[in-house]
Amino acid sequence: MQNFRNYYEILGISRDATTDEIKQAYRQLARQYHPDLNPGDKAAEEQFKLLGEAYEVLSDREKRSQYESFSRYWKQKGFKGVWGQRSQSQRANGQVSLDEIEFKEFEDFDNFVDQLLKRHRTKASAQPPTADPYRPGKSKTAYKAQPPRPSRRDAEADLVLPLEKAYTGGRERIRLEDGRSLEVDMPPGMVTGQRIRLRGQGISGGSLYLRIEVEPHPYFELQDGTLFCQVPITPSEATLGGTIRVPTLDGPVNMLIPPGVQPGQRLRLEGKGYPMGRDRRGDQIVRIEIVIPTVLSDEEKALYEELRQIEAFEPRANLPV
DSSP states (O other): OTTOOOHHHHHTOOTTOOHHHHHHHHHHHHHHTOTTTSTTOHHHHHHHHHHHHHHHHHTSHHHHHHHHHHHHHTTSTTTTOOOOSSOHHHHHTTSSOGGGOOGGGOSSHHHHHHHHTTOOOOSGGGSOOOOOOOOTTSOGGGOOOOOOOOOOBOEEEEEEEOHHHHHHOEEEEEEOTTSOEEEEEEOSSOOTTOEEEETTOSBTTOOEEEEEEEOOOSSOEEETTEEEEEEEEOHHHHHHOEEEEEOOTTOOEEEEEOTTOOTTOEEEETTOSOBOSSSOBOOEEEEEEEOOOSOOOHHHHHHHHHHHHHOOOOTTTTOOO
């Protein structure tokens, strides 16, 4: 068959893949071939578009069913048969549903997918010739056939952000599955699972909904507006206390360590967590880790030895055995 595309092979999944498996495969491959990660690579850009087309068909139950039926039909003899009784213009005008169409009416696979996804070809060769409407008593050129107005539809796209960018928001350039590139104002304090609506950026003037996913951070852990992190300190800092520098999303800040702080003890930086609503912000929880040095200078060894001779603290005095 001409230009037939096996969407299952494109996504690298089996024909009985679930919706979640389809989505997972698409996300993984879309990131690999994303134009922003492959600048100037036309092959990657074409593969990115194919992935979007495959996902749009297979993730929709009705479209997937139509695709399966058509995939079985194209192998039969007479695929390139004549057009059926229902014309392509009738389908474009929404007068006939896909369930009522005989597959032999489609010239090739591209024609079928255009109708399935309600796409409109820009090349003249993509549309069958149609006659101008004619009314008796009027000049034949007085009436021009008007192309059907594409229906307005909403669209969705995934936007994966690092934690710092999700926290600050601001201008962000995004690449959509259909190849478009947009620069939009993103709000601060975005979280995974959030949906952001962009009016007029969907299909034919519909809305575009961005599904936000915040990447895991190598240092901070976010839980319901509270930021968690771990800070290492020396034995002397733990014993004597003092002020240390602690990283936050706003930059390093000074934090007071109380004398005698214990390993695993949690200290709170109030209001240094993640935004929770318009005027509220969570806290940052700092977990203390006491790090023992493995390499000491001669002077440090001498001081530790002197301390051991004079210290009165006995940590094993109350062992139960």
